[in-house]
Amino acid sequence: MKILFLIIMLLLFMCMRVHGQRTCGSELNLAELKQSDPLRYQRIMDLENKKL
Numbered sequence: 001m002k003i004l005f006l007i008i009m010l011l012l013f014m015c016m017r018v019h020g021q022r023t024c025g026s027e028l029n030l031a032e033l034k035q036s037d038p039l040r041y042q043r044i045m046d047l048e049n050k051k052l
Contacts, residue, residue: 034041
């Protein structure tokens with residue numbers, strides 16, 4: 001019974017993580033950002049590459 005409960009909890013946890021990744025609003029359209037705001041784009045790229 002404990003193993004069944006553990007399996008169900010793990011499946012629920014995995015489903016929540018997948019759903020969270022699918023609906024995340026933090027992804028940027030970098031191609032569009034590069035065209036519209038090159039300075040912000042460069043700042044993001046510097047942060048990604050840790051060139052502060």
